[in-house]
Amino acid sequence: MARELLFLGSDFAGLNFYNEDGTPMTDAPYVTLHNVEEGEYFVADVVQANEDGATYDAAFTAAVTSRMSPRLYNLEVFTDSTMTTMLRYIAEYAIGTIVSPTPGQVNDSSEV
Numbered sequence: 001m002a003r004e005l006l007f008l009g010s011d012f013a014g015l016n017f018y019n020e021d022g023t024p025m026t027d028a029p030y031v032t033l034h035n036v037e038e039g040e041y042f043v044a045d046v047v048q049a050n051e052d053g054a055t056y057d058a059a060f061t062a063a064v065t066s067r068m069s070p071r072l073y074n075l076e077v078f079t080d081s082t083m084t085t086m087l088r089y090i091a092e093y094a095i096g097t098i099v100s101p102t103p104g105q106v107n108d109s110s111e112v
Contacts, residue, residue: 013059024054
């Protein structure tokens with residue numbers, strides 16, 4: 001069962017990465033969500049170091065999640081874009097979910 005809901009077309013953030021032995025991460029991780037069914041990897045487009053100098057936060061913006069399907073995604077984190085050395089793997093980490101407007105309601109966000 002998936003740990004997180006991934007609302008397709010919205011930002012997906014709150015991912016924090018660190019070395020379990022407490023040492024600072026020397027390089028930014030290459031964070032992906034892997035759709036095994038369709039064989040697609042989606043790469044976090046925001047990965048930034050935190051002020052502590054030891055950890056990184058990652059996010060997938062709406063531009064990335066809007067290209068995803070309503071499927072299960074594994075979280076796969078690598079040392080770099082060659083994807084040869086894996087740092088973390090969590091099967092069925094997130095499930096892509098389409099959120100539809102409530103029937104009968106109108107999105108009236110226009111300015112008058």
